[in-house]
């Protein structure tokens with residue numbers, strides 16, 4: 001008998017941290033975008049219309065036309081290393097991996113996967129198996145939980161585990177919308193932007209939308225977006241009338257969460273608001289929806305409607321405060337899995353947000 005290497009009793013089991021983001025095309029071409037959209041939009045977590053109705057629409061009306069237009073949008077923001085979502089997610093994973101290995105040594109393996117496309121969740125699980133990772137913490141890079149994103153990630157993780165004889169132990173972080181480190185990182189990023197560029201007349205907090213009926217059917221996404229916004233506004237000390245909370249990236253014909261970002265920006269421009277700072281707190285890293293939709297298309301619309309300046313505040317990406325926040329989040333979810341079982345204490349500068357979080 002030739003047992004698998006992972007059965008060797010001398011190897012110490014390791015711990016895996018799996019970061020997962022949405023996924024993105026391999027290149028900004030209609031063919032690659034079509035492959036990506038076909039996989040993404042076939043997921044019943046994303047489009048809940050019955051398959052017999054939706055798949056003919058997807059293959060008959062969406063996939064023949066949308067990829068050409070969307071490929072053009074990707075081309076406008078494509079980077080040397082590839083799609084901004086992939087590059088940014090890789091950089092953030094690198095920053096977190098450095099921190100975790102400095103703190104915990106070689107017993108922790110930090111890996112990035114994408115829910116749709118490459119690098120796949122199945123490949124990450126294969127790597128964990130090869131490296132004798134027996135305990136896995138999954139961190140979907142979505143601060144606010146939605147069935148269409150977070151649960152879709154977990155579906156793929158479970159599907160991959162179904163194929164394995166010796167299942168690793170599993171934990172997952174389903175949301176961190178009110179995590180003090182995350183809120184503080186967002187607030188610091190806004191303050192830094194204001195210090196260098198000055199304050200606009202309005203601060204817009206734009207979250208990715210979802211269909212309204214997902215929320216009425218029980219998805220907590222809307223409430224978690226609102227809580228992120230409340231905590232952020234409180235930490236910034238802004239007056240509520242200067243802030244607008246909106247939802248972007250509408251897709252399809254059903255009503256989505258409102259107010260819509262694009263409609264609101266046009267209305268603000270028309271009402272004589274001359275400058276707006278836009279932050280997208282639900283996007284861990286920049287991507288098509290922030291760099292192209294907000295910073296190019298919606299900016300053009302705002303200016304055309306009479307506005308004078310739209311300043312996009314970048315996503316947290318691999319900023320040290322972001323990687324620090326995720327490190328603390330991961331650490332507090334590893335209690336019992338590490339020799340030292342205590343979660344790290346709350347950083348003194350985050351205590352105020354932790355207190356607010358308890359009261360909201």
Ligand SMILES: C=CC1=C(C)c2cc3[nH]c(cc4nc(cc5[nH]c(cc1n2)c(C)c5CCC(=O)O)C(CCC(=O)O)=C4C)c(C)c3C=C
Pocket residue numbers: 022023024025037045046047066070083085142146148149208209210211249251282283286287288289
């Ligand atoms: C941040 C959380 C996200 C939620 C919630 C979300 C829901 C959601 N999205 C679609 C449809 C599309 N989204 C697209 C791009 C896209 N979406 C997110 C994040 C969330 N989506 C990101 C980070 C991205 C960017 C990907 C990139 O490569 O940069 C797209 C593709 C672009 C396009 O064709 O317009 C679609 C389609 C639905 C239907 C949905 C909820 C039901």
Ligand SMILES: [Fe+2]
Pocket residue numbers: 208249
């Ligand atoms: Fe989306």
Ligand SMILES: [Fe+2]
Pocket residue numbers: 249250289293
């Ligand atoms: Fe979009």
